[in-house]
Amino acid sequence: MSENMRIWRGEEPVDAIDPGDRGLAYGDGLFETMRVHEGRVVWWQAHRQRLARGGDVLHIVMPDADFLCRQVDAIAADCADGVLKLILTRGIGERGYAVSAAARPTLVLALSDVPPPLPPAGLTLRWCDTRWAIQPPLAGIKHLNRLEQVLARAEWSDPAIHEGLVCDTAGRVVSATATNLFVLRDGRWLTPPVRDCGIAGICRDWLLRHVPGAAEAELRPADVESAPAIILCNAVRGILPVAALGERRWVPLDEVRRLVAVLAEAEPAFAAMPQ
Amino acid sequence: MSENMRIWRGEEPVDAIDPGDRGLAYGDGLFETMRVHEGRVVWWQAHRQRLARGGDVLHIVMPDADFLCRQVDAIAADCADGVLKLILTRGIGERGYAVSAAARPTLVLALSDVPPPLPPAGLTLRWCDTRWAIQPPLAGIKHLNRLEQVLARAEWSDPAIHEGLVCDTAGRVVSATATNLFVLRDGRWLTPPVRDCGIAGICRDWLLRHVPGAAEAELRPADVESAPAIILCNAVRGILPVAALGERRWVPLDEVRRLVAVLAEAEPAFAAMPQ
Numbered sequence: 001m002s003e004n005m006r007i008w009r010g011e012e013p014v015d016a017i018d019p020g021d022r023g024l025a026y027g028d029g030l031f032e033t034m035r036v037h038e039g040r041v042v043w044w045q046a047h048r049q050r051l052a053r054g055g056d057v058l059h060i061v062m063p064d065a066d067f068l069c070r071q072v073d074a075i076a077a078d079c080a081d082g083v084l085k086l087i088l089t090r091g092i093g094e095r096g097y098a099v100s101a102a103a104r105p106t107l108v109l110a111l112s113d114v115p116p117p118l119p120p121a122g123l124t125l126r127w128c129d130t131r132w133a134i135q136p137p138l139a140g141i142k143h144l145n146r147l148e149q150v151l152a153r154a155e156w157s158d159p160a161i162h163e164g165l166v167c168d169t170a171g172r173v174v175s176a177t178a179t180n181l182f183v184l185r186d187g188r189w190l191t192p193p194v195r196d197c198g199i200a201g202i203c204r205d206w207l208l209r210h211v212p213g214a215a216e217a218e219l220r221p222a223d224v225e226s227a228p229a230i231i232l233c234n235a236v237r238g239i240l241p242v243a244a245l246g247e248r249r250w251v252p253l254d255e256v257r258r259l260v261a262v263l264a265e266a267e268p269a270f271a272a273m274p275q
Numbered sequence: 276m277s278e279n280m281r282i283w284r285g286e287e288p289v290d291a292i293d294p295g296d297r298g299l300a301y302g303d304g305l306f307e308t309m310r311v312h313e314g315r316v317v318w319w320q321a322h323r324q325r326l327a328r329g330g331d332v333l334h335i336v337m338p339d340a341d342f343l344c345r346q347v348d349a350i351a352a353d354c355a356d357g358v359l360k361l362i363l364t365r366g367i368g369e370r371g372y373a374v375s376a377a378a379r380p381t382l383v384l385a386l387s388d389v390p391p392p393l394p395p396a397g398l399t400l401r402w403c404d405t406r407w408a409i410q411p412p413l414a415g416i417k418h419l420n421r422l423e424q425v426l427a428r429a430e431w432s433d434p435a436i437h438e439g440l441v442c443d444t445a446g447r448v449v450s451a452t453a454t455n456l457f458v459l460r461d462g463r464w465l466t467p468p469v470r471d472c473g474i475a476g477i478c479r480d481w482l483l484r485h486v487p488g489a490a491e492a493e494l495r496p497a498d499v500e501s502a503p504a505i506i507l508c509n510a511v512r513g514i515l516p517v518a519a520l521g522e523r524r525w526v527p528l529d530e531v532r533r534l535v536a537v538l539a540e541a542e543p544a545f546a547a548m549p550q
Contacts, residue, residue, distance in 0.1 A: 005294055016291035017299060019280055019383050024292060024362065026421035027302030033370070058422070059429060085370060087299065095308070095360060095387055097421065097428035097452055108294050112370055133408035134444055138422060145420035146301035146372065147333070147413060153372035154334060169409055177372055 004111040006075065009091065010104035011067050021106055023089025026097070027144035029106070030054040030089075035236050036082040036111065037269030041072055043235060046202045051088060054141035059099065060090050063107055075109050081269070083236055085110045089144070115236070118162055122243030122250065123232060125176065127221065128152040128164040132174050132197035140200040152177045163232060165224065165245065168197050173219045179232035179240065180204035183224055184255055188213040189231075203233040203263075211262060229253045238263050238270030279386040281350065284366065285379035286342050296381055298364025301372070302419035304381070305329040305364075310511050311357040311386065312544030316347055318510060321477045326363060329416035334374065335365050338382055350384050356544070358511055360385045364419070390511070393437055397518030397525065398507065400451065402496065403427040403439040407449050407472035415475040427452045438507060440499065440520065443472050448494045454507035454515065455479035458499055459530055463488040464506075478508040478538075486537060504528045513538050513545030 007014050022028035032051055035042040048068070055062045062068070076084060087110075091103035130152035138145070152166050163176040174192050175181055180201040182189045189207065193216045194200045208214050224230060225248050232240040241256050243249065264271035282289050297303035307326055310317040323343070330337045337343070351359060362385075366378035405427035413420070427441050438451040449467050450456055455476040457464045464482065468491045469475050483489050499505060500523050507515040516531050518524065539546035 007294060017294050017296070019282060019292050019362075019385065021292070021299070022425075024296070024299045024364070024383075025306070025419070026425055027419055028422060028425050031300070058425070083370065087294075089299070095358065095390075097424045099425065099429055108299075110294065115371075130412070131410075133410035135406075135408035135423070137405065137426060143422055144300070144302055145422045147303060147418055147420045148410070149372045150297075150301055150303050150333070150374065151412060154374055 004075070006071070006109050008071070008107045011064070017106065017108070018092045020092045021089055022091065022093040022103070023087065023106060023144055025093065027146070028058070028090045028093075029060065029087060029144045030058070031142055031144060032086040033234075033236055034084045034086065035114075035269050036076045036079045036084050038080060039077050041076050041084060042267055042269045043202050043206065044072065046205060047086070047235070050142060050200065050202065051086070054143060055088075057137065057141050058090070058143065060088065060105055063088070063105060068107075071107070071109060075111055079111060081114050083112050083114055085112070087144070118237070118240060119243070122241040122252065123162040124160055125242055125245040126156060126161050126164050127246060128155050128166045128177065130155060130166055131169045132166055134169055134196045136196055139197050140194045142199050149177050167221065170196075171220065173221055173224055174198040176232050179234045179237075181224070182207065182214070182231050182233065183219055183227040184229040184253070185217075185223065185227055187255075188215060189259065190215055190217040190219065192216065192219050201233065202235040203238060206263070207233065207259070210266065211259065229256050231256060231259065238267070279350070281346065281384050283346070283382045286339070292381065292383070293367045295367045296364055297366065297368040297378070298362065298381060298419055300368065302421070303333070303365045303368075304335065304362060304419045305333065306417055306419060307361040308509075308511055309359045309361065310389075310544050311351045311354045311359050313356075314352050314354060316351050316359055317542055317544045318477050318481065319347065321480060322361070322510070325417060325475065325477065326361070329418060330363075332412065332416050333365070333418065335363065335380055338363070338380065343382075346382070346384060350386055354386060356389050358387050358389055360387070362419070393512070393515060394518070397516040397527065398437040399435055400517055400520040401431060401436050401439050402521060403430050403441045403452065405430060406442055406444045409444055409471045411471055414472050415469045417474050424452050442496065445471075446495065448496055448499055449473040451507050454509045456499070457482065457489070457506050457508065458494055458502040459504040459528070460492075460498065460502055462530075463490060464534065465490055465492040465494065467491065467494050476508065477510040478513060481538070482508065482534070485541065486534065504531050506531060506534065513542070
């Protein structure tokens with residue numbers, strides 16, 4: 001086990017994932033992927049709140065808040081810049097879907113490098129054929145059942161394509177495979193709702209709260225392609241301008257530069273990201 | 276690690292699940308739950324074929340057939356009666372959904388006892404509020420994304436309720452949480468299709484092939500409640516007659532006894548199961 005990875009069963013440090021862990025058996029758990037900058041986790045409270053919302057939905061008991069914050073602080077403390085992945089599973093289970101009240105959740109914290117920079121001129125996207133299934137009880141939270149994302153991301157291997165946009169089974173645009181989407185329309189930044197599927201991204205939430213006029217709106221593929229600008233975002237890379245989607249090209253607009261600047265001012269971790 | 280559990284990375288025996296395994300990170304893998312009887316796995320070829328179908332869908336390379344059969348034979352050889360769970364994941368991955376061609380699949384084999392017998396008079400069922408989402412590319416195969424099943428099974432804790440029936444988001448009855456469903460109508464045993472969601476159960480497939488008139492048919496809740504008999508089935512317990520569903524009661528019919536007898540004659544493992 002790497003020095004940058006730690007595992008607990010309840011609050012007891014352990015060396016390995018048990019093969020009977022329900023996280024492995026059923027994807028019965030949650031995760032968070034977080035940016036670490038200058039020794040602290042960016043948006044930690046928001047990540048912790050989303051984790052707790054997921055715990056409410058799945059009836060997974062959250063680790064003690066002090067314990068969790070202490071471990072996250074400890075692993076982030078010496079890191080100038082990195083990515084911290086947190087996995088919380090229901091713990092070891094008997095065979096079968098029924099949940100044992102006695103299970104102690106498994107917690108994994110793993111620190112890794114920030115991924116390589118993306119082209120400053122903006123990302124190149126494609127449309128995916130994969131559709132997100134409509135399942136409101138599991139929508140929004142960041143659970144471990146991510147085969148749809150794996151299938152969507154497996155649709156291309158061309159390294160010149162950076163991300164793929166995905167619709168739900170009702171034909172509405174929802175997100176990219178690992179990032180949320182905002183579309184500029186009539187001067188406002190709009191992002192699809194995540195009530196039926198998709199993930200309530202932490203950077204998405206931040207933009208909805210801090211950018212005047214930003215709002216949720218149902219979007220069809222034509223709404224995306226006809227927009228004067230679109231961006232992707234996530235909690236690791238912040239805002240990612242988009243330069244191309246299939247045949248469609250976008251030139252950098254002031255509205256995008258302003259959006260990037262607002263985030264960079266509030267969260268210096270994202271000031272240094274290549275835009 | 277229990278003596279009855281073995282793990283391989285590719286064909287190399289290992290001691291533990293790596294915390295970076297994509298089976299844990301994304302539920303990126305498959306499983307089979309199999310009955311072992313008198314030293315052999317019941318319906319092994321059918322389980323292996325379903326596993327291979329899942330591998331085709333998820334682009335997970337199957338273990339070498341000889342290697343896999345040898346390991347399964349070895350763990351089953353000394354077992355008079357038990358349950359063998361097989362998990363096959365894509366293996367250890369980098370962070371992110373993209374698949375590395377270099378990943379060696381992780382294989383877990385775990386032998387456990389046959390679960391306690393169910394009431395010979397038949398099971399008591401309920402309707403679940405949880406719905407299976409419609410996702411045709413993932414339907415039928417036995418992948419590791421099973422949060423829907425976990426949510427459905429968590430709807431009740433009363434030990435007098437044995438299973439719950441689940442509809443899809445379009446209102447069609449599909450299955451129970453861990454078993455397939457057959458409904459007697461006009462003298463024929465009918466089971467819902469698994470094209471949009473649900474799992475192509477191995478016992479379900481056996482019955483479709485070996486019982487004259489057995490077929491797939493779309494079923495609504497009223498079709499189930501008005502049927503003269505319904506049964507559940509899976510590869511561990513075989514056929515499970517149903518005695519009650521909510522307020523509805525069923526008395527044992529000759530058609531059910533005949534169905535149980537046909538299976539018991541073909542597969543002695545299920546002759547001893549309490550019916």
